[in-house]
Amino acid sequence: METDRAPPWMRLGPTLPLAAPACTWNAARVTPAADRFPDTHLTLCLTHDCNLRCRYCYGGAKSKRHMTLAVGRAALDRAVARTSERLHLVYFGGEPLLRWRTLVALTERAAELATAASLELRPTVTTNGTLLTDERTAWLRERRFVLAISCDGTKEAHDANRRDARGRSSHARTVAGLRRALDAGLGLRVILVLHPDNVDLLPDSLAFLHDLGAGDFVVNPDWSADWQDEPLQARWEHAYEAAARLWTDAHRAGRPFWLSFVDDKIAAAVKGGYTPAERCDLGRRNLVVAPSGRLYPCDRLVGEDREVRAETQRRREKGNRVGRTAVTRADEGGFAIGDVRSGPDPTLVAALVARTCGMPADCLECAIAPRCRNRCACANLALTGDPGVPSATLCFHEQLAVRVADAAAETLAAERNESFLRRLGPPNMCRPARSRTPTGLTAS
DSSP, X not given: OOGGGSOGGGGSOOOOOOOOTTOOOSOOOOOTTSSSXXXXXXXXXXXXXXXXXXXXXXXXXXXOOBOOHHHHHHHHHHHHHTEEEEEEXXXXXXXXXXXXXXXXXXXXXXXXXXXXXXXXXXEEEEEOSTTOOHHHHHHHHHTTOEEEEEOOSSHHXXXXXXXXXXXXXXXXXXXXXXXXXXXXXXXXXXXXXXXXXXXXXXXXXXXXXXXXXXXXXXXEEOTXXXXXXXXXXXXXXXXXXXXXXXXXXXXXXXXXXXXXXXXXXXXXXXXXXXXXXXXXXXSSSEEEEOTTSEEESSGGGTTTOOOOOHHHHHHHXXXXXXXXXXXXXXXXXXXXXXXXXXXXXXXXXXXXXXXHSSOOGXXXXXXXXXXXXTTOHHHHHHHXXXXXXXXXXXXXXXXXXXXXXXXXHHHHHHTTOHHHHHTTSOGGGOOOOOOOOSOTTSOO
């Protein structure tokens, strides 16, 4: 990042050695042309079924289609073969805890493969938390799982969109799951989906969850919602500003928490912008496996995982890909890039990368471009219909996040706040502690 693009708070003096235990400010190395990656992220979507009916869910209609052990084992074999150091294994759904025995069996298999290949295994499960039991949390802790629980905060904020199949509140059951995870000492991340129905409640929701004992919050805007109304954007701005004040006060009180839209932007400034490893990956080192065994570049693109149309399949078999993008309309065959048996199709992956790896032309002169998520293909697809074209809504969000983060950072840097300054140590001293959680800029 150019010197004159650095925020003022970065010039307020030297920093202390970094010692934040949950710091994520250093990305893993990526070598796209290599046969193996130091880090591979494998997401196994264990089922299309779920016991909730969240209004913003991007998984489509629920059905009892589940991943078999054979598909899961084939996916693990493929992922291990392309990994040289760390395998980040993420269980997703639907609701993955509906398939507990499959999760247990595949985790045991992953541990065997990782040991044989001298790999570090970092498992995560993304869940709504309602099916956690004391026995399950003990098992997950023993195997060093990170638990990512989707909870939108207060009862009012949560139940606005996250009700069960019978329309009943799921808040008490989710909070019970959160408490079990915290009591068990599990690594816990809370995913809050921001929607026009609950945006005003974000500060209260963060305070509620922090009081429970949680300290790692990923705020994912629902990009399928309509955010273009100016009064709504003003409410969004107010919510982020109030949330950042909570974050600042938590540092002052010696109880800091990690807040995605603040810490991510501060981290990007420290590193001089997002690294290639933190940009949209789309099927290179990240593999997402549907219950059918088809591979997708991102968990958001799995949807209902319907069969590819015969005509589209014939075109692929003929190699007739001239002028055809890898990301196709769902009714033209979906977004699959291969399957666990044959692996990712290099031509489809290359076409995806070509559409999304470059800086959009309209963003080249923007001062915050190095710290902007303008290349998130799924957010762009939801907002503009084109994975390579960001929208005015995304632009608004990224500018808001950078402004709010810089204001909070400048305040704490001027105060020489010790817990904040520890976070500003050399980025290469901090290994990423978190596996990729579906999904960076999308609703879960």
